[in-house]
Amino acid sequence: MTQQTYPRTFSHIGISVPDLDAAVKFYTEVMGWYLIMEPTTIHQDDSAIGVMCDDVFGPGWGSFRIAHLATGDKIGIELFEFPNAENPQNNFEYWKTGVFHFSVQDPDLEGLVAKILAAGGKQRMPVREYYPGEKPYRMVYMEDPFGNIIEIYSHSYELTYSAGAY
Numbered sequence: 001m002t003q004q005t006y007p008r009t010f011s012h013i014g015i016s017v018p019d020l021d022a023a024v025k026f027y028t029e030v031m032g033w034y035l036i037m038e039p040t041t042i043h044q045d046d047s048a049i050g051v052m053c054d055d056v057f058g059p060g061w062g063s064f065r066i067a068h069l070a071t072g073d074k075i076g077i078e079l080f081e082f083p084n085a086e087n088p089q090n091n092f093e094y095w096k097t098g099v100f101h102f103s104v105q106d107p108d109l110e111g112l113v114a115k116i117l118a119a120g121g122k123q124r125m126p127v128r129e130y131y132p133g134e135k136p137y138r139m140v141y142m143e144d145p146f147g148n149i150i151e152i153y154s155h156s157y158e159l160t161y162s163a164g165a166y
Contacts, residue, residue, distance in 0.1 A: 012076025020081035
């Protein structure tokens, strides 16, 4: 018998930032996400979370700060601040394996662009239409003030791509 597959739901994403307090402020005030766990310092020790972090980060990680947020559609956001954080001049290495952006949806795409820019973020491209003259679906690539890449859609992912190939 063939095992049926099903689409799993998205739980959360972890984002590294050089300044946790500034990132919490940005993501709550600009993105409108909810702070569900205040910034906390995690130390390497024998606690359950300490042991889990040993498994993930390996020996000698020491400590880090973390905060938990949630989007309006219940997706979790873990913000991490590591003591040895690097903030590269250009964090857009899309050719390397791994996540190179995350995406949010806002029908007031241009309004969110303005808020991100006012908060110290960057706009990587002009706002573009997916189907010019046919459908009002727009998108843009931005950076948060810490260099993380954010794509913004005006409409849902399903609506944007349900028309098939470009």
